[in-house]
Amino acid sequence: MTKNVLLDCFVQNLEKERLNLGMTQAEFASKLEISVSTYKNIISRRTDKIDIMIAMQIYKLTGHFLYELFGNDNPEMECLKKFRLLNNRQKAYISGKIDFELEMMSHEQDSENMLDVLVLTGNMEDGMVLDSANEERIYCPEYIKKYGERLHCGIRITSNHLNPVYVRNDILGISKKPPRDGDTCILIHKPTGRAFIRKIQEGNPCQLLPINGYGDIITVDTNDHTDMGQWLKFGVVIAVLRR
Numbered sequence: 364m365t366k367n368v369l370l371d372c373f374v375q376n377l378e379k380e381r382l383n384l385g386m387t388q389a390e391f392a393s394k395l396e397i398s399v400s401t402y403k404n405i406i407s408r409r410t411d412k413i414d415i416m417i418a419m420q421i422y423k424l425t426g427h428f429l430y431e432l433f434g435n436d437n438p439e440m441e442c443l444k445k446f447r448l449l450n451n452r453q454k455a456y457i458s459g460k461i462d463f464e465l466e467m468m469s470h471e472q473d474s475e476n477m478l479d480v481l482v483l484t485g486n487m488e489d490g491m492v493l494d495s496a497n498e499e500r501i502y503c504p505e506y507i508k509k510y511g512e513r514l515h516c517g518i519r520i521t522s523n524h525l526n527p528v529y530v531r532n533d534i535l536g537i538s539k540k541p542p543r544d545g546d547t548c549i550l551i552h553k554p555t556g557r558a559f560i561r562k563i564q565e566g567n568p569c570q571l572l573p574i575n576g577y578g579d580i581i582t583v584d585t586n587d588h589t590d591m592g593q594w595l596k597f598g599v600v601i602a603v604l605r606r
Contacts (some may be wrong), residue, residue, distance in 0.1 A: 377405070514602065
């Protein structure tokens, strides 16, 4: 984007944030610690010079960084947006996870070919517990080379309840891509926190089918936002790592 496009986007978004906060231009300018005339010059594009201290005040007021108001998003910043929505306990956990990953990378000779694998607990046929703190790391360069950035993590099968489709010690390669009709997915039932492995059959209602023919068929009303909102799509199975 050109400089003019970026600045136009910035002033439009800045005004939207002011309106969202229910402030007048004078009140907003006061919070930004600038004069009303300076604020009007900025949003009318009579000046392209913005004091660096305004960036800090904008963040304090709106929770947005300047790059967001410029409309210049990227995956890392999208992740940061989600991080800011967490409470302090959750932020501490995620920060610890990042520290763990960095520490592991510093000791592994080939960290690019290591995959994080979650180890589920509970009945592998239905209603498992997906605990992100219970995990291991495996070396699988052949799979990482084949699937590249589509392969985000793994899930270890710990019993034979899903036989013959998956057997004990299989590792399901999981992608965070949006699921499509016929995909096998890991779905989490929010009210209970239980994880299910199901094949999606789109329609209304949408059906979540057991992958080996055993277990309940779960139906979800796609026209009911409350019903849809009970399910979190953790990821799609794109590979089975069998060794």
